[in-house]
Amino acid sequence: MLPAFGIPPAGVVALQTVDWFWLIHPAAAVVIVYPLLGMVLRLGLQARARRLGQTKLPVTSGRDHADLGRWLTAAVVAAVLVALVVVILSKVLLGDGPIDLARMALLALVTAGTAVSFSCLWLVKRAVYRGSFALLCWIGLIGLGLQPEVWRLGDNPFQPAFWQSHFWGGIGLCGLMLFSMAAKPETQRSLRWRRLHLSANVLAALVFLAQGISGPRDLLEIPLHWQKPAIYACDFGARQCPAAAPAQP
Numbered sequence: 001m002l003p004a005f006g007i008p009p010a011g012v013v014a015l016q017t018v019d020w021f022w023l024i025h026p027a028a029a030v031v032i033v034y035p036l037l038g039m040v041l042r043l044g045l046q047a048r049a050r051r052l053g054q055t056k057l058p059v060t061s062g063r064d065h066a067d068l069g070r071w072l073t074a075a076v077v078a079a080v081l082v083a084l085v086v087v088i089l090s091k092v093l094l095g096d097g098p099i100d101l102a103r104m105a106l107l108a109l110v111t112a113g114t115a116v117s118f119s120c121l122w123l124v125k126r127a128v129y130r131g132s133f134a135l136l137c138w139i140g141l142i143g144l145g146l147q148p149e150v151w152r153l154g155d156n157p158f159q160p161a162f163w164q165s166h167f168w169g170g171i172g173l174c175g176l177m178l179f180s181m182a183a184k185p186e187t188q189r190s191l192r193w194r195r196l197h198l199s200a201n202v203l204a205a206l207v208f209l210a211q212g213i214s215g216p217r218d219l220l221e222i223p224l225h226w227q228k229p230a231i232y233a234c235d236f237g238a239r240q241c242p243a244a245a246p247a248q249p
């Protein structure tokens with residue numbers, strides 16, 4: 001048997017299938033989202049430097065930045081959708097209570113609607129459609145995120161816990177990315193929109209940084225599935241756990 005809080009013996013992988021599902025989101029963030037963010041940031045700074053007169057930079061940097069920006073938005077939305085679906089499904093399917101099939105069907109519809117809204121945002125051209133599909137996609141993510149299965153550090157913006165919350169950071173980031181994607185043609189055309197884009201994305205860069213800290217923090221705090229009964233018996237406020245039972249001879 002594995003020691004409850006120790007290092008697994010050599011050769012033993014302590015994760016069960018459900019834990020691997022929980023790993024998809026952090027792995028996607030590390031392997032796809034953050035490398036893309038690096039490229040988008042660099043190309044954005046090049047586009048700005050070029051516009052401010054440093055003409056040695058490639059003409060394509062603005063267009064490449066916007067193209068990769070769309071993929072960055074897609075990666076962020078997909079990573080968040082995966083996290084929410086995994087959290088909700090694993091808690092519903094592995095919980096003790098009865099499964100409310102009508103609610104599950106409604107949530108499946110919202111998930112599909114969110115993905116379809118994003119695909120439409122990618123395809124449509126008219127400003128009113130771009131705005132509507134971006135908003136629909138964001139509302140879908142918020143609707144899924146507000147389900148009782150999704151744990152949130154705090155919901156009150158007047159308390160520090162809200163600003164340290166990985167969930168609200170993620171929702172805010174999705175909003176900023178969807179806005180940038182919806183306003184892409186305007187950002188290309190007008191200086192005023194470019195300034196707005198820049199302000200929104202300086203904020204987004206800071207939230208990306210915060211997510212890169214609060215995500216690993218959550219990863220440290222969430223126990224493996226088979227460890228949950230022991231860990232959740234602890235008093236989190238007092239940071240104390242019940243004394244371990246003496247080892248059997």
Ligand code: HEM
Pocket residue numbers: 040041044045047048049051062063065066067068069070072073177180181182184185187188194195197198201202204205
């Ligand atoms: C963290 C993410 C992002 C950052 C830091 C960022 C930063 C920037 C910067 C610095 C510029 C140059 C502004 C100027 O010329 O003064 C720019 C331009 C632009 N960005 Fe972004 N951006 C981000 C995400 C996105 C996304 C997701 C999109 C949407 C697809 C996007 C679309 C554009 C467009 C269309 C331009 C104008 C390019 C041109 O001049 O042709 N950006 N961005």
Ligand code: HEM
Pocket residue numbers: 021022023024025026027029030033076080082083084086087150151166167169170171173174208211212214215216218219222
């Ligand atoms: C692009 C940056 C990221 C965004 C927008 C984001 C957003 C989210 C959202 C909205 C959730 C669901 C709510 C919740 O359970 O807290 C979530 C869950 C989670 N995130 Fe992130 N996250 C990002 C990066 C990361 C990183 C870098 C890690 C760790 C390396 C991480 C670890 C987690 C973990 C452990 C969960 C719990 C659920 C699960 O694993 O599926 N996140 N994230």
